[in-house]
């Protein structure tokens with residue numbers, strides 16, 4: 001068993017945006033080609049507490065480097081008022097040959113980066129052929145860990161990105177985020193807006209990563225031809241979902257757990273509002289639904305296949321570099337003979 005800490009994961013992934021984008025793109029293609037197994041996630045909740053949760057996401061990804069893994073990811077939104085990150089996670093990888101556990105990897109960095117990379121991969125695929133200005137500015141609604149990573153991956157995918165507009169319910173979080181962006185990427189122009197609608201109207205690329213649990217925002221303020229990356233899944237009203245073209249990662253996964261798409265499905269009685277799955281776009285099986293006069297929304301449930309694929313990449317690179325703590329006797333060895341009844 002190899003144990004990889006957060007520091008080990010950073011050592012592998014920091015500055016490696018291109019390889020993360022490649023790994024995530026390949027996982028979506030494997031999913032659309034039927035080379036994955038991704039059971040529904042299991043939500044652990046606590047009696048009398050609708051806010052906190054821990055989710056298990058098991059997944060298998062086949063292909064040249066098969067991997068089986070489970071991500072166990074906790075979301076405790078109140079953490080941020082105590083100076084701690086909302087999310088924490090661990091990923092357990094198993095051998096696909098004998099099933100035995102082979103590695104335990106800190107999961108929060110992998111989880112955040114695969115989410116941000118999925119947003120950038122989707123934005124690239126959806127805006128392929130769109131006017132160039134769609135890729136020059138982004139509005140970030142919710143100034144937390146995920147949207148910071150989204151900005152980093154959008155910069156990697158769209159070198160022309162120059163302007164960032166921010167909104168957060170907590171203005172201090174927006175100001176702190178702006179200061180961090182100015183320090184890390186001084187070439188970007190950053191502004192903070194007082195209302196979500198003002199921020200939504202500022203650019204034709206919008207990323208929603210809040211902790212809202214009920215829909216609170218429409219897309220009326222968006223300019224025609226806007227692409228909304230709806231990563232937090234529960235911000236947008238049913239009306240705005242039904243009025244838009246919708247790209248998802250997997251329709252069966254995203255239409256559950258009271259996401260905006262689940263509510264849209266319950267109200268409309270069907271899933272006809274879903275235009276495409278991202279894997280089919282990437283495989284060029286269908287064309288992007290982008291149109292200069294309408295809004296496209298990308299809502300990814302967040303497939304465990306992305307975590308598994310990126311964790312395998314981290315494990316392989318860390319092993320090559322000799323990183324991590326090895327526990328050869330973690331599971332011990334019980335001779336099969338010892339269990340035989342004589």
Ligand SMILES: NC(=O)c1ccc[n+]([C@@H]2O[C@H](COP(=O)([O-])OP(=O)(O)OC[C@H]3O[C@@H](n4cnc5c(N)ncnc54)[C@H](O)[C@@H]3O)[C@@H](O)[C@H]2O)c1
Nearest residue numbers: 086115142144145146168169173209210211232300301302
């Ligand atoms: N789809 C996926 O694959 C995926 C993966 C990981 C995280 N997420 C989701 O992304 C979201 C953000 O995660 P994070 O780690 O950045 O959280 P975070 O707690 O670090 O940041 C969330 C920010 O949103 C702000 N906020 C809350 N409600 C708001 C509202 N109504 N309007 C504007 N701002 C608001 C908070 O003040 C906070 O600054 C979470 O909902 C999480 O579940 C999705």
